[in-house]
Structure formats: structure tokens, C-alpha cells
Amino acid sequence: MMYPSMIAPDPPLLSVKNLKTYFPVKRGLLKSHVGDVRAVDDVSFDIAPNETLGLVGESGCGKSTVGRSILRLIPTTSGSVHYNGEDVLAAPSGRMKQLRREMQIIFQDPVGSLNPRMAVGKIIGEPMAVHRVCPKEEIPDRVADLLVKVGLRKDHAARYPHEFSGGQRQRIGIARALALSPKFIVCDEPVSALDVSVQSQVLNLLNDLQDEFGLSYLFIAHNLAVVEHFCDRVAVMYLGRIVELADRDTLYRNPLHPYTKALLSAAPMPDPDAEKRRIMLLGDVPSPIRLFKDDGKADTGITPEEQAELDAERQPGVEYITRHSLLHRPDLVPVDGEPGHFVSPSVDA
Numbered sequence: 001m002m003y004p005s006m007i008a009p010d011p012p013l014l015s016v017k018n019l020k021t022y023f024p025v026k027r028g029l030l031k032s033h034v035g036d037v038r039a040v041d042d043v044s045f046d047i048a049p050n051e052t053l054g055l056v057g058e059s060g061c062g063k064s065t066v067g068r069s070i071l072r073l074i075p076t077t078s079g080s081v082h083y084n085g086e087d088v089l090a091a092p093s094g095r096m097k098q099l100r101r102e103m104q105i106i107f108q109d110p111v112g113s114l115n116p117r118m119a120v121g122k123i124i125g126e127p128m129a130v131h132r133v134c135p136k137e138e139i140p141d142r143v144a145d146l147l148v149k150v151g152l153r154k155d156h157a158a159r160y161p162h163e164f165s166g167g168q169r170q171r172i173g174i175a176r177a178l179a180l181s182p183k184f185i186v187c188d189e190p191v192s193a194l195d196v197s198v199q200s201q202v203l204n205l206l207n208d209l210q211d212e213f214g215l216s217y218l219f220i221a222h223n224l225a226v227v228e229h230f231c232d233r234v235a236v237m238y239l240g241r242i243v244e245l246a247d248r249d250t251l252y253r254n255p256l257h258p259y260t261k262a263l264l265s266a267a268p269m270p271d272p273d274a275e276k277r278r279i280m281l282l283g284d285v286p287s288p289i290r291l292f293k294d295d296g297k298a299d300t301g302i303t304p305e306e307q308a309e310l311d312a313e314r315q316p317g318v319e320y321i322t323r324h325s326l327l328h329r330p331d332l333v334p335v336d337g338e339p340g341h342f343v344s345p346s347v348d349a
Ligand SMILES: Nc1ncnc2c1ncn2[C@@H]1O[C@H](COP(=O)(O)OP(=O)(O)OP(=O)(O)O)[C@@H](O)[C@H]1O
Pocket: 023, 037, 038, 039, 057, 058, 059, 060, 061, 062, 063, 064, 065, 066, 222, 288
């Protein structure tokens, strides 16, 4: 199988190969196993030192599950994750604790992810104490330095999360992620819950911190416009699989997968001169439990009545793609003449 990884400079900091994370679906009194939600279904990519890879797709396509699987916050089904050449998924618990210092996460919801009963200084200082990164008495100074680095004040350490705005809370979340001097951070929709004006400030902060500390990011977002100025490469995810991967400029200039085209068509882009074809996605995302029939063909799951309903939504001048028609193979094929550009072939219904 062809891996999109080949384009990241060697050796990569993070290498994900054929990652699968399925959640069992259990039904009935006996809780029998009736199938699996294939949240992540054969995903491969690399991230180079100092690089940002964007992972983009609609809600439920499996982006967060990829991030959590890499950090071993949830169990994976199969595949491998290597960090600096080391097998993360097979690391014994003692080693995993050390690896966690280097691999961190910033969550979407700065409110829910900060303990409301802890002062900010404790929230940021606690990981330092647990991992014994320095003598205890040095922790307050380190916390103060981090607060200033993320654009807050030293005296904010004594305050509680509810005393801050959404953007400030996300800065606290970022300071907490930086507390252990990581090299790799999963940024899981870090600006989605923030006002647009605040979003760019937090993105600028993440950019500056990347330069200062040589960080690599897996940047998860549902909005292609957000990742446009932030990511070096972008992977587009649909139904547990990557359907297209390319460096940022290539992807925005020449999107090839119909799903990427539809996402770009829906995203508000800053270039008013660019003539944009309107492409809309129709219908629900198919269930990730059962995507294929026994003969290997795509299970579109659409009845003639549902098809008629979808047809009724159509407007003139707009190209429509039904989400059910977007099932695709897990392998990515290189695009001729565009190094580093990979796209997955569709599965015939
Ligand atoms: N713990 C779980 N148990 C069962 N199913 C789960 C679990 N976590 C996620 N899923 C399912 O896995 C699929 C992928 O979810 P995931 O949260 O990774 O998607 P996402 O792209 O990050 O979406 P969002 O942006 O809404 O978080 C969804 O169908 C979701 O319902």
C-alpha cells in the first residue's frame, strides 16, 4: 500500500500506519456484540519535526478518535504509532508516562477541560509536580513564565477558570499542555469554540510557540478555512478514512476528491475574485457501522423514497454530491506530477 508518509522529511517525528480504532456496538439484555463503529478505519500519515498537519472533516468522521488513539487515551484496534522511532502503542506503562511528557493535547472546550475548583497556577503546575520536572519550589516561577509566554499575567495564577474569557481559558489550556516541554501536540479543534476575532489571536500564539519550542502539531478542525493559513499539509478525513492528503497550497489549488471539493465549496474563503463552484453535500453521513455489502460493494443504504427526498432539495446551478456516494478505499494513490499529493479512489456503489 502507498503511504502519504513518504513525503514528510526523514525521519518523521510521528508515524501513524494503518491505524484502526473500532468501538464495539452491543445490543440486547446479553449485550451481544452486533458490530463495530469504525471510527478510524486504516489511517496512515507522518508528521515531521516542526510541522503542522491539519486533519479536517465533518463532525463524526473520526478526527478526535485519531488524536486520542495516538496519545493512547483510548484503546486502538490495530495499526501502529511511532514517536521518534519508538512504538507508542506497545510502550510499557512506565515508559508511556515518560512519553506523555512529550506528547500533549489541547482540547476544544477550554471550559470543560479545566477543573473549575483549581486555581490556574495549580492547573498548570500539577503536571510538573506529577512528572517531577523540577524541584517543587521552582514550580511557581515556571508557571509564571508559562503564563507570560501564552499572553497572560503572572498574577493570573491565583485566579480560577471562571474568571477568564473563552480565549484566555484556551491560553490556560495551552500553558498546561506546554508545562512538560512537549515536542508534539494534538490540537483538537482548539479555536472552534472561540469568537472569530479571538480565533486568530490563539492561532498566532500557537504559531509563535511552534517556532520558539520547535513543536509539531496535529491540528484537528472541521473548517478548511481555519487550517488554510495554519497548516503545512492537510489530510481530509471522511468516515474514518483519509480521502486526500497534500501540502496546503496544492490542496487548496487543486482539490481532487469530491468530498474535499465540497468542503472547500462550503468554506468561506477570503479571496473574493476566485470563482467558486457551489458543490453541496446531500443526505446524512452513512453509518460507520456497516459500509459494505457482503459482495464488497458499497452499501449506500438509500431507499428510493429517501432518494426522492434528496432530489427534492436540489436547486439549479448547484452541483450535488450525496454523502453515500463518497465511500472510498483506504489506500491513497499518488497524483501524477504533484509530489506529496495523494487521493483515495472511490468505491463503486
Ligand atoms: N467512546 C465511543 N464509543 C462509541 N462510539 C464512539 C465513541 N467515541 C466516538 N465514537 C463514534 O466514532 C465516530 C467518530 O467520532 P469522533 O469524535 O472521532 O469524530 P470527530 O470527527 O472528531 O467529530 P467531532 O468533531 O464531532 O468530535 C462517531 O461515529 C462517534 O459517534
